[in-house]
Amino acid sequence: MKSLRGQSLLSLEDLSREAIVEILDTAETFVEVNQRTIKKVPALKGRVVASLFFEESTRTRLSFETAAKRLSADVLSLAMASSSVKKGESLRDTIATVDALGIDAVVMRHHSSGAALQVSRYVPHVRVINGGDGQHQHPTQGLLDAFTVRQIVAEREGTRGPESGAELFQGLKILIVGDLRHSRVARSDVNAYVTLGAQVRVAAPGTLLPDDLSSWPVTVADNFEEALAWADVVGLLRLQQERGTGSYVPTLHEFTATHGLTIERAQRLNPATIIMHPGPINRGVEIDSRVVDRPSTAIDRQVTNGVPIRMAVLYLSVAGTGETI
Amino acid sequence: MSPLLLRQGLVVGTSSTRVADVLVDGGVIREIAERVAAPAGTTVMDVEGCWVGPGLVDLHAHLREPGREEAETIDSAARAAAIGGYSAVVAMPNTEPALDNAALVAYVLARGATTPIDVAVAGAITQGRRGELLAPMAEMAALGVRLFTDDGMGVQNPSVMRRALTYAKPLGVRLAQHCEDEALAAGGVMNEGALSSRLGLAGRPALSEEIMVMRDLELVRLTGCPLHFLHLSTARSLALVIAARREGLPVTCEVAPHHFTLDEGALSDFDPNFKVHPPLRATRDVEALRVALARGDVDAVATDHAPHAPELKDLPFDEAPAGMLGLEHAASLTYEALGVGEADPITFFSLLSRGPARIAQLRAQDERVRHGAHGAAMLEGEDANLVVFDPAQRWTVSRDSLQSRAVNTPYNHRAMTGRVRTLIAKGSLVVDEGRLT
Numbered sequence: 001m002k003s004l005r006g007q008s009l010l011s012l013e014d015l016s017r018e019a020i021v022e023i024l025d026t027a028e029t030f031v032e033v034n035q036r037t038i039k040k041v042p043a044l045k046g047r048v049v050a051s052l053f054f055e056e057s058t059r060t061r062l063s064f065e066t067a068a069k070r071l072s073a074d075v076l077s078l079a080m081a082s083s084s085v086k087k088g089e090s091l092r093d094t095i096a097t098v099d100a101l102g103i104d105a106v107v108m109r110h111h112s113s114g115a116a117l118q119v120s121r122y123v124p125h126v127r128v129i130n131g132g133d134g135q136h137q138h139p140t141q142g143l144l145d146a147f148t149v150r151q152i153v154a155e156r157e158g159t160r161g162p163e164s165g166a167e168l169f170q171g172l173k174i175l176i177v178g179d180l181r182h183s184r185v186a187r188s189d190v191n192a193y194v195t196l197g198a199q200v201r202v203a204a205p206g207t208l209l210p211d212d213l214s215s216w217p218v219t220v221a222d223n224f225e226e227a228l229a230w231a232d233v234v235g236l237l238r239l240q241q242e243r244g245t246g247s248y249v250p251t252l253h254e255f256t257a258t259h260g261l262t263i264e265r266a267q268r269l270n271p272a273t274i275i276m277h278p279g280p281i282n283r284g285v286e287i288d289s290r291v292v293d294r295p296s297t298a299i300d301r302q303v304t305n306g307v308p309i310r311m312a313v314l315y316l317s318v319a320g321t322g323e324t325i
Numbered sequence: 326m327s328p329l330l331l332r333q334g335l336v337v338g339t340s341s342t343r344v345a346d347v348l349v350d351g352g353v354i355r356e357i358a359e360r361v362a363a364p365a366g367t368t369v370m371d372v373e374g375c376w377v378g379p380g381l382v383d384l385h386a387h388l389r390e391p392g393r394e395e396a397e398t399i400d401s402a403a404r405a406a407a408i409g410g411y412s413a414v415v416a417m418p419n420t421e422p423a424l425d426n427a428a429l430v431a432y433v434l435a436r437g438a439t440t441p442i443d444v445a446v447a448g449a450i451t452q453g454r455r456g457e458l459l460a461p462m463a464e465m466a467a468l469g470v471r472l473f474t475d476d477g478m479g480v481q482n483p484s485v486m487r488r489a490l491t492y493a494k495p496l497g498v499r500l501a502q503h504c505e506d507e508a509l510a511a512g513g514v515m516n517e518g519a520l521s522s523r524l525g526l527a528g529r530p531a532l533s534e535e536i537m538v539m540r541d542l543e544l545v546r547l548t549g550c551p552l553h554f555l556h557l558s559t560a561r562s563l564a565l566v567i568a569a570r571r572e573g574l575p576v577t578c579e580v581a582p583h584h585f586t587l588d589e590g591a592l593s594d595f596d597p598n599f600k601v602h603p604p605l606r607a608t609r610d611v612e613a614l615r616v617a618l619a620r621g622d623v624d625a626v627a628t629d630h631a632p633h634a635p636e637l638k639d640l641p642f643d644e645a646p647a648g649m650l651g652l653e654h655a656a657s658l659t660y661e662a663l664g665v666g667e668a669d670p671i672t673f674f675s676l677l678s679r680g681p682a683r684i685a686q687l688r689a690q691d692e693r694v695r696h697g698a699h700g701a702a703m704l705e706g707e708d709a710n711l712v713v714f715d716p717a718q719r720w721t722v723s724r725d726s727l728q729s730r731a732v733n734t735p736y737n738h739r740a741m742t743g744r745v746r747t748l749i750a751k752g753s754l755v756v757d758e759g760r761l762t
Contacts, residue, residue, distance in 0.1 A: 013523070067336070090636060090639065090640065091639075091640070091641060092636075097339065098718045099544075110641065111641075112593075112641030112642060112643045113524055113525040113526050113643065114524065114526070114595025114641065114642045114645060115595075115641045115642075117594060117595050118595055118641060133525070134525050135526075135527075136524055136526070137526030138523070163756070184525055187523070187525060200726035210522040211517050211520070211521065211522050211528055211530075212517075212518050212519040212522040213522070214519070214522065215519030215522060216522070280541065282531070
């Protein structure tokens with residue numbers, strides 16, 4: 001896909017470098033909106049965005065709904081705990097019901113891989129924005145992570161993101177650590193970083209690497225300590241204990257000992273190394289609490305950047321038409 | 326039925342073919358000769374260019390009755406089977422409740438007897454298909470059941486499987502195994518590999534099938550009881566069974582059309598119509614299956630016809646049930662896999678009729694068995710369960726015109742070559758010019 005304009009965002013797999021850069025650059029223009037006293041633009045006035053989170057979420061949901069509101073869209077928000085989904089209504093019927101109310105876009109999260117793509121088949125006239133599907137993709141997280149990295153590197157080099165395009169990613173060394181097997185964030189992050197030109201290494205216990213890592217455009221770090229020293233960016237992934245990930249490692253303590261960002265490892269890091277985590281954090285498992293709270297980590301900035309990225313995605317997808325590019 | 330004369334078709338015997346007339350009368354093949362004079366009142370059909378052979382036999386069909394009649398009934402499945410050229414199908418026992426006792430078997434046999442084709446039954450190996458306690462196989466065998474399986478799930482416990490084989494051997498029946506080690510499959514929903522890793526779908530590794538094939542080959546070696554391997558889907562599974570059969574073990578195997586026509590790539594769009602167990606495999610496995618088919622290394626093609634209600638196939642991929650329709654297109658897909666114009670008609674009927682009839686013991690003239698003989702050698706005096714297959718006919722699958730109640734075909738809109746034109750079953754003309762009579 002050459003541009004997100006007028007399209008659904010289901011995955012980062014088929015997004016070209018120019019399409020990703022367009023989203024990042026558009027997000028950059030919305031950063032300023034979020035710093036105003038009156039944080040609102042009329043870009044999606046009169047448009048309706050349905051927010052359907054079939055799986056729990058704090059930051060993604062709040063971030064998407066904030067983004068839609070700052071674009072002046074009307075937001076239909078469905079809380080699954082009190083919806084007919086609890087009465088056994090199927091995904092297809094739920095979508096049909098929401099669609100019958102008249103909507104322009106659906107932002108959805110679902111515990112099943114591929115659910116967003118299935119929904120896009122049910123309602124082809126509606127833009128579907130994937131807010132995370134099973135263990136498949138979490139495209140806006142990949143985009144906001146790339147945006148955050150570009151923003152920090154640009155600040156350091158005294159340039160601005162939009163002027164640099166994807167240039168700042170050339171040769172950038174990114175290490176992704178933890179539960180890659182079950183992580184939709186890892187899949188989207190790898191797509192974004194590699195498409196933009198960065199080098200990606202991964203580090204995890206063998207059981208938390210995907211079954212067919214050879215098909216991924218990454219290399220596996222043999223030595224975690226060495227890889228930490230090598231990296232410009234360290235992206236930690238959440239150990240998803242609610243998905244039964246616990247049984248893939250003998251103990252959480254052992255995971256922390258072999259692959260956690262402990263205080264000792266953090267102290268050995270180059271102070272310029274960017275530390276990221278998509279949240280929610282298991283403090284003391286993937287990362288030591290004291291490291292989380294260091295000003296040098298980019299974790300809060302990732303959350304902040306979620307809003308302009310999602311504004312950009314909604315704007316391009318819903319307001320954009322295919323012809324404008 | 327008035328006498329029927331099939332004029333100038335290619336009559337496919339067990340080892341040779343010849344162009345001849347076939348006269349069917351009184352439920353049997355009355356005469357086969359270069360030219361047969363039609364007695365008065367005979368219906369004459371010109372079948373020049375068509376293959377005339379034994380009615381097809383499906384070893385593996387899920388008829389869904391009792392319990393899931395919204396997806397399929399014995400009657401609707403029989404009609405689908407007839408359109409597909411089948412004069413007999415073996416009903417799988419994973420109904421609700423499971424066919425694990427004589428009363429339920431008798432129910433299905435009675436319902437099947439009202440359909441235009443023969444419906445045989447495979448009984449469950451274990452009570453409730455739970456893989457724990459043996460089902461009363463001798464009582465079911467007394468009703469004519471010749472095949473037993475817990476299909477849908479393999480018998481996971483090796484000790485239970487060993488006991489089942491040991492118990493079944495003196496009954497003169499055959500067990501059939503759905504080979505997938507569920508612990509190793511670990512709740513996976515598609516073939517494990519690069520694609521499952523990309524799609525974020527849990528994989529069922531090829532090894533979960535192969536490891537149970539290996540285990541069961543050794544159990545057959547230990548017990549001497551015949552075992553049929555259902556829907557083998559990987560190159561290695563097939564190689565293992567073929568080698569064991571050459572060694573002299575009493576084992577047979579089938580492959581399903583979807584496993585030799587579709588690969589895992591079909592899942593890229595998360596369409597649950599392509600979800601099946603064992604899953605669609607890698608391209609190299611599909612190729613290996615096709616090679617084995619053409620070489621005659623496979624004993625049977627079986628459909629694993631698995632109807633599901635549309636709302637279930639609309640669920641998110643990981644929640645949707647596994648299985649796809651098969652009865653109405655298996656013959657065309659097999660013909661295509663054998664090379665269309667190059668296809669050997671003897672192999673075709675061996676895979677789709679004679680092989681499965683032998684495995685299901687549908688040739689036995691056993692008075693406890695209600696159905697007629699299937700898998701005919703095309704000799705005078707044999708039961709007239711016959712099919713006329715037109716290798717030149719082209720058609721397109723449409724989910725809107727299936728006989729099956731369900732519509733979960735993975736082949737919607739697919740162009741096909743070769744189609745069943747006529748089916749004679751239980752002494753009657755059931756399908757004429759591709760339509761039910």
